[in-house]
Amino acid sequence: MQEPNFVADLKNMQKISRERSNIEKCLPTFNKYLHLLKAIEEAEEIMDNESDSELVELAKNELIAAREILPEVERDAQFLLIPKEPNDSRNAILEIRAGTGGDEAGLFAGDLYRMYKSYAESKRWKTELMSISESEKDCIKEVSVLISGEDVYGTLKYESGVHRVQRVPETETQGRVHTSAASVVILPESDDVDIEIDEKDLRIDYYRASGAGGQHINKTDSAVRLTHFPSGLVVCCQDERSQIKNRAKAMKILQSRLLDLQIQKKQESESSARRSMVGTGDRSAKIRTYNYPQGRITDHRINLTLYKLEQVMAGDIQELINALAQADLQEKISAEGYVVVASAKTA
Numbered sequence: 001m002q003e004p005n006f007v008a009d010l011k012n013m014q015k016i017s018r019e020r021s022n023i024e025k026c027l028p029t030f031n032k033y034l035h036l037l038k039a040i041e042e043a044e045e046i047m048d049n050e051s052d053s054e055l056v057e058l059a060k061n062e063l064i065a066a067r068e069i070l071p072e073v074e075r076d077a078q079f080l081l082i083p084k085e086p087n088d089s090r091n092a093i094l095e096i097r098a099g100t101g102g103d104e105a106g107l108f109a110g111d112l113y114r115m116y117k118s119y120a121e122s123k124r125w126k127t128e129l130m131s132i133s134e135s136e137k138d139c140i141k142e143v144s145v146l147i148s149g150e151d152v153y154g155t156l157k158y159e160s161g162v163h164r165v166q167r168v169p170e171t172e173t174q175g176r177v178h179t180s181a182a183s184v185v186i187l188p189e190s191d192d193v194d195i196e197i198d199e200k201d202l203r204i205d206y207y208r209a210s211g212a213g214g215q216h217i218n219k220t221d222s223a224v225r226l227t228h229f230p231s232g233l234v235v236c237c238q239d240e241r242s243q244i245k246n247r248a249k250a251m252k253i254l255q256s257r258l259l260d261l262q263i264q265k266k267q268e269s270e271s272s273a274r275r276s277m278v279g280t281g282d283r284s285a286k287i288r289t290y291n292y293p294q295g296r297i298t299d300h301r302i303n304l305t306l307y308k309l310e311q312v313m314a315g316d317i318q319e320l321i322n323a324l325a326q327a328d329l330q331e332k333i334s335a336e337g338y339v340v341v342a343s344a345k346t347a
Contacts, residue, residue, distance in 0.1 A: 014191065018089045026080045033077045039066045079329050087263065088154025091189035093130065093256045094145045099162065101180025106139025108165045108290075109182040111313060113143050116159075118315025125149030130249050131237045144253055146189065153188040158324040160186045161287030168293070177293060181286075188263070190255035197255065203227040204247070209238035226250045233257050288320075302327045 001020065007013055039062060046059035096112050098105040120127050130144040147156070164181045172178065209223040223238035224246040235257070237250040289298045290309060297312050297320075298305045304323050306312065312320070 011191075018086075021089065022084060029073065029076050029080055033070075033073050036066050036070050036073060039063075040070070078333065082329060082332050085154065085157075087188040087259075088157075089151055090153040091146065091148040092153040092156050093187040093189055093253060094147055094156065095143070095185040095187065096140065097142045097183045097185075098140060099181035099183055101165075101178065103135075103139050104165075104167075104169045104178055105180040105182055106135060106141060107169075108163075108180050109140040109143070110138060111165075112163060112182055112184065113140060113145070115313050115315055115317065116147075116156075117145070119317050120147050120149070122315055123149060123155075125152060129239065130253055131239055146252070148189075153186065155321060155325075156186045157188075158321060158328070159184050161285055163288050163290065164286055165290045166292065167290075185260075187253075187256040187260045190252070190259040195255040195258045197228070197251070197258070201229050203229070206243060222246055224250050226254050228254060228258070231258060231261060299324065 001016060006016075043059040043063035043066065047056055047063070050056050050059070094116055096109050096116075098109040101108070117127055126148040128146040128148070130146050132143040133141040135141055162181050162183050164179060166177055166179050168175055169178050203226075205225040205227070206221045207223050207225065208221055222241055222243045223236065224243060226235045226247075228234075233254060235250045235254045237246040237253070240246045240249065287299065287301055289296075289300070290313070291297070292309065295307050295309045296305060297309050299320060302323060304320070306319065308316070
């Protein structure tokens, strides 16, 4: 990084900077691991060679304490040794779409939007609304949000899939439980150097925005629709008053979706033994159920059930994310055969 021409290659600079950041995060755990090994070795040496009973007893207690902590630190070190996905450190674009269930699905999409926004605030991440399509009765048809911060994509990538809700809608007069759904997609934010889009492959349409927003939004052709011919992707953005800003946001979303397609193709080409069903599962598959009558939330990929639905909907989803990340890492360890080797005396 101290080379004079380091900043000349933007893509390489970003790659090396991410690598350095990942190494810095590993150092405290590995320093603790080495400190424990040294403490165990010194304690064993005192017990073998020292005649002072008080000193031997002290060394014995230190040895017991160190050996109790060592397995947990070894496990943490083992996880850190597993190569991270190259996109984990990126920002992410969160996309939520209402699915089956009519207005109730739109209300649930809004609940998920607020849930992730609250979680982002708890992580001190920055959120920027990219695009939103609302209907009457406060229902959200579709929303896209750019979330910026540390390791956003690596943290949220397990949230992609179909989320199902079971509850009694406000309009239900007979108290029957209805089932609705919304889909969540987490896209890694694309840098300009990642995805180059040829203008010849694009059709750009400008039109008048619709929906709430006052007089201006309905009287100017500020909305933008991008159609990417090679992939068939279509991105619309109408939330800014400026045509230029809407186009920039639409392009950002398009680049991220194209990067996501590249990632999906790479994962599909890998053998089944190397693919993690937690991290790269089918996005059309049902991954989680939110059951309001029972106050229960169940993640079907890892068979985890928590009875803390109210807290989860308020943004407390860290326990779910940790469990999914742990399951994903365990799968990778099993597939790749990673192992941390301790000293002969502590193995």
